[in-house]
Each structure stands twice: as C-alpha cells, then as structure tokens.
Amino acid sequence: MGEEELKVLGAWGSPFSRRVEIALELKGVPFQYIEENVFDEKLKSPLLLKCNPVHRKVPVLLHDGKPVVESLIILEYIDETWKNNPILPPDPHRRAQARFWAHFIDHKCMPPVWTALLGSVEEREKAVEEVRECLKTLEGVLDGNRFFGGETIGLVDIAANFIAYWLRAIQEVSGLDFMNEDQLPLLTKWCEEFVSCNVVKEHLPPRDKLITFMKNWLSANGWSWTD
Amino acid sequence: MAGHGNGNGEEVKLLGIWFSPYVRRVVWALELKGIDYEWVELSFRDPKNRSRSLLEHNPVLKRVPVLVHRGRPVVESLVIVEYIDETWRNNPVLPLDPYERAVARFWANFVDQKITEVLIKLLSLTDKTQMEEEAKQASKALEIVDRELKAKGKKFFGGETIGLVDIALSIVTNWMEAIEEVLDVRIFDSRTHPLIAQWKTNFVEFVRHNLPPKDGLLRFYRRYHQSKIASVAPSRL
Numbered sequence: 175m176g177e178e179e180l181k182v183l184g185a186w187g188s189p190f191s192r193r194v195e196i197a198l199e200l201k202g203v204p205f206q207y208i209e210e211n212v213f214d215e216k217l218k219s220p221l222l223l224k225c226n227p228v229h230r231k232v233p234v235l236l237h238d239g240k241p242v243v244e245s246l247i248i249l250e251y252i253d254e255t256w257k258n259n260p261i262l263p264p265d266p267h268r269r270a271q272a273r274f275w276a277h278f279i280d281h282k283c284m285p286p287v288w289t290a291l292l293g294s295v296e297e298r299e300k301a302v303e304e305v306r307e308c309l310k311t312l313e314g315v316l317d318g319n320r321f322f323g324g325e326t327i328g329l330v331d332i333a334a335n336f337i338a339y340w341l342r343a344i345q346e347v348s349g350l351d352f353m354n355e356d357q358l359p360l361l362t363k364w365c366e367e368f369v370s371c372n373v374v375k376e377h378l379p380p381r382d383k384l385i386t387f388m389k390n391w392l393s394a395n396g397w398s399w400t401d
Numbered sequence: 402m403a404g405h406g407n408g409n410g411e412e413v414k415l416l417g418i419w420f421s422p423y424v425r426r427v428v429w430a431l432e433l434k435g436i437d438y439e440w441v442e443l444s445f446r447d448p449k450n451r452s453r454s455l456l457e458h459n460p461v462l463k464r465v466p467v468l469v470h471r472g473r474p475v476v477e478s479l480v481i482v483e484y485i486d487e488t489w490r491n492n493p494v495l496p497l498d499p500y501e502r503a504v505a506r507f508w509a510n511f512v513d514q515k516i517t518e519v520l521i522k523l524l525s526l527t528d529k530t531q532m533e534e535e536a537k538q539a540s541k542a543l544e545i546v547d548r549e550l551k552a553k554g555k556k557f558f559g560g561e562t563i564g565l566v567d568i569a570l571s572i573v574t575n576w577m578e579a580i581e582e583v584l585d586v587r588i589f590d591s592r593t594h595p596l597i598a599q600w601k602t603n604f605v606e607f608v609r610h611n612l613p614p615k616d617g618l619l620r621f622y623r624r625y626h627q628s629k630i631a632s633v634a635p636s637r638l
Binding site: 244250251267273 | 475481483502510545
C-alpha cells in the first residue's frame with residue numbers, strides 16, 4: 175500500500191502537459207490522466223479551476239491533493255520528489271545552465287513561432303528569422319552530445335519537446351521554413367533521437383490529429399496558404 | 402558585502418548596473434549568505450567595455466546580472482539566486498520541501514510576469530490610455546499577491562527572513578514608486594494592498610535600505626521615458 179495519489183490535468187495537444195507525462199514516465203511513476211478542454215472557458219473542469227485559479231491552465235500535477243502548476247516548475251518538483259533517473263545534474267553550475275536553456279526555449283524560441291503565424295505581415299518575416307536564430311543557438315548548445323542532458327534526456331530535452339515535434343508539424347502545415355536540416359544537422363538528429371525515446375514516444379499527440387487540428391486552427395486565425 | 406571577491410575562499414564577481422532591479426536581487430542573495438564578492442559596474446557610459454564584458458559572459462542575452470563564480474558565468478536573476486542557494490547552503494532562500502519550493506517558484510514567476518515586466522514595459526509606452534490599462538492589470542495582480550501574503554500569515558513570503566518571492570517582489574519598493582511618479586500612474590495603493598504596504602516597510606528594513614536611491618531612479622527613468630516619447634513624436638521643423 176502507500177500508493178500516493180497522482181493526477182495530471184492535461185490537454186492532448188499541449189506540449190506543456192506532455193512534458194509532465196514524459197518526466198513521470200522517466201521516473202516510472204504511475205498517474206491518472208485527466209483530459210481538460212482548454213479552449214472553452216465554460217468547459218474547464220471545476221477541478222482545474224480549483225487547482226489553478228490564477229492562470230486556469232494545464233498542466234496541473236496533483237500530488238496527494240496538492241496542486242503544482244507550470245510545466246517547468248512541475249518538472250523540478252518531480253525531479254526533487256522522485257530521485258531516480260534525474261533530469262537535472264547534481265552540479266549547481268550545470269543545473270543553472272539547464273534552467274537557463276529551458277527558459278530560453280519557452281521565452282525566446284516559442285513566442286516568435288506564434289508571431290510568425292499570427293502576427294502582422296511586417297512582424298512575420300522578422301519572427302521567422304528570430305526562430306531560426308534560436309534554433310541555431312540550440313544547435314551550438316548540443317555541442318555534439320546526443321541529448322542536451324548528455325547521454326540521457328534531461329530538463330532541456332523535455333522542455334524542447336515543442337521543437338522536436340510540434341514545430342515540425344507547424345512547418346509542414348504552414349509551409350514556413352523554421353528548421354533547415356542542412357544548416358542544423360545536430361538539432362535535426364536530436365529531434366529524431368528524442369521522439370524515438372521510449373519515455374517520449376507514448377507521450378506525443380497522434381500526428382494526423384495534430385496536423386488536422388493545426389490546419390483548422392490556422393484557417394480560423396486567418397492564415398492563407400497562397401505562397 | 403562587495404569586497405575583494407573572496408567568496409569565502411572562492412572568486413565571486415557580480416557584473417551589474419546600479420539601477421537594475423534584477424541585479425539587486427543577486428546582491429541581496431549574496432549578502433544574506435555573507436558571501437564576499439567583487440562588484441563590476443557595467444555602465445552605459447562605457448559602452449565598448451560594457452559590450453565586450455557582456456559578449457564574453459552572456460553572449461546569448463547580453464544583459465546583466467552576470468554572476469561569475471570560479472570563472473564560470475551564471476545568468477538570469479532568479480536562476481542566479483537558485484544557483485547561490487544551492488552553492489552556499491546557509492540562510493536558504495528557498496524552502497527545503499519540494500512542494501513549498503514549487504509554490505515559491507510559482508509566485509516568483511507570477512510577480513515577474515504580471516508586475517515586474519509590466520512596470521518595465523510601462524516606461525516604453527507613450528500612449529496614456531494603454532499605460533493606464535497596463536497599470537490597472539498590474540494593480541490587480543498585486544491584489545492577488547496581497548491576498549496570498551495574507552493567507553501566508555508571516556512577515557515575508559520566506560517566513561521570518563526574505564525568500565525567493567520576496568526577492569522578486571522587491572520591485573514594488575523604490576522602483577515602482579519612481580515609475581509611478583515619472584509616469585503619473587497608480588499601481589500600489591495602501592488601501593487595496595494593505596499587507597504589501599506593511600511588507601514594503603519590513604523588506605526595506607531587512608535589506609538595510611540597500612536599494613538604488615529613489616531620486617537617482619527618478620532622474621534615470623524620467624530621461625529614459627522622455628527618450629521614448631521623443632522617438633515617436635513627429636519631427637518639428
């Protein structure tokens with residue numbers, strides 16, 4: 175006995191909630207998954223609103239009734255609570271570097287992707303260039319390692335799930351060229367390695383479903399494919 | 402205490418600038434732990450030297466603060482504070498319990514996203530209506546923080562001493578006051594934010610007034626804001 179109650183409130187298409195799933199899988203910790211409707215405020219569950227009253231977003235990790243929110247914070251909580259297969263190294267300087275790159279992915283790499291899709295015509299070209307610069311930087315960070323975490327996946331790899339899977343789907347649907355495989359050989363290889371990992375592949379949204387969703391979402395947001 | 406940078410036996414340097422709220426956070430963390438460090442002011446008045454230093458130590462984001470410990474740089478204020486906490490274990494800034502740590506990180510992020518970043522953004526705005534709308538949002542966010550502090554029932558978010566959240570919340574002291582005055586907007590109100598009002602007094606006392614002087618901030622922010630207005634104003638012949 176003594177099985178702790180662990181729930182994950184997530185959304186099938188969210189890279190953020192998938193990060194939490196990957197981390198729990200890596201630690202071999204069983205959990206109950208609850209799918210939330212994140213697009214309709216009225217359809218958000220009472221549990222979600224109770225656990226994350228401030229932001230009303232997924233993912234939420236509920237551990238013995240206590241909510242932890244925000245994917246990177248949840249990842250650190252998971253790492254501190256279950257000590258096997260660590261996702262952060264023991265050395266403080268390397269931990270600081272990992273945290274820096276995880277935040278870089280969320281705050282520098284991702285926002286311009288949305289601008290490239292939703293921004294004004296003037297903003298789009300600049301945004302695509304910004305994404306390319308970020309990816310080039312990440313190529314340098316890999317520095318010949320198999321993963322950002324070294325030989326096994328770590329915090330930065332998990333945070334970069336968006337790049338490995340969602341960004342490539344966005345490229346395919348939009349026709350925008352964010353990631354040039356010739357210019358980013360290490361990152362391209364990393365994407366393939368990452369999505370093939372046992373702990374990752376169960377926790378990626380089904381490709382067709384994601385592509386269809388993105389096509390609809392782009393259309394709804396005024397995207398035109400006349401290029 | 403900024404000194405020879407012995408770091409209690411190790412080389413510790415902090416690259417910063419006097420007015421930056423982000424840099425000051427690192428100062429408090431170092432002082433709380435009694436770490437001897439060398440302060441290096443990267444002034445805008447010496448742009449070549451500043452550029453060179455930043456390019457060397459923070460090539461990706463090119464900004465302060467940068468903590469250099471044993472020759473290795475650490476950047477981003479909250480990342481640096483956590484690094485300091487993990488390297489020097491006395492007077493911890495984060496709680497030991499993983500859940501409490503997650504809560505602290507959440508509120509520190511909330512403060513930065515909804516208050517600190519908004520304040521800084523305000524200085525670049527020239528449209529008064531937009532400014533007031535953003536200020537209103539920041540004030541609402543501060544109400545949420547006020548409620549949280551009330552629920553906590555302690556002097557600081559860190560308990561009897563300052564913790565990660567208090568360090569982030571420091572923005573509401575001299576910086577917010579100066580920005581409110583320069584832009585003539587209201588965010589903090591002692592009636593709407595009664596616990597924050599008390600917290601401010603306690604915080605300033607705890608850090609022994611180690612804050613950039615308000616009149617210096619007023620002058621600096623006034624100049625900065627004027628330059629933004631000038632860059633959008635139609636040219637007059």
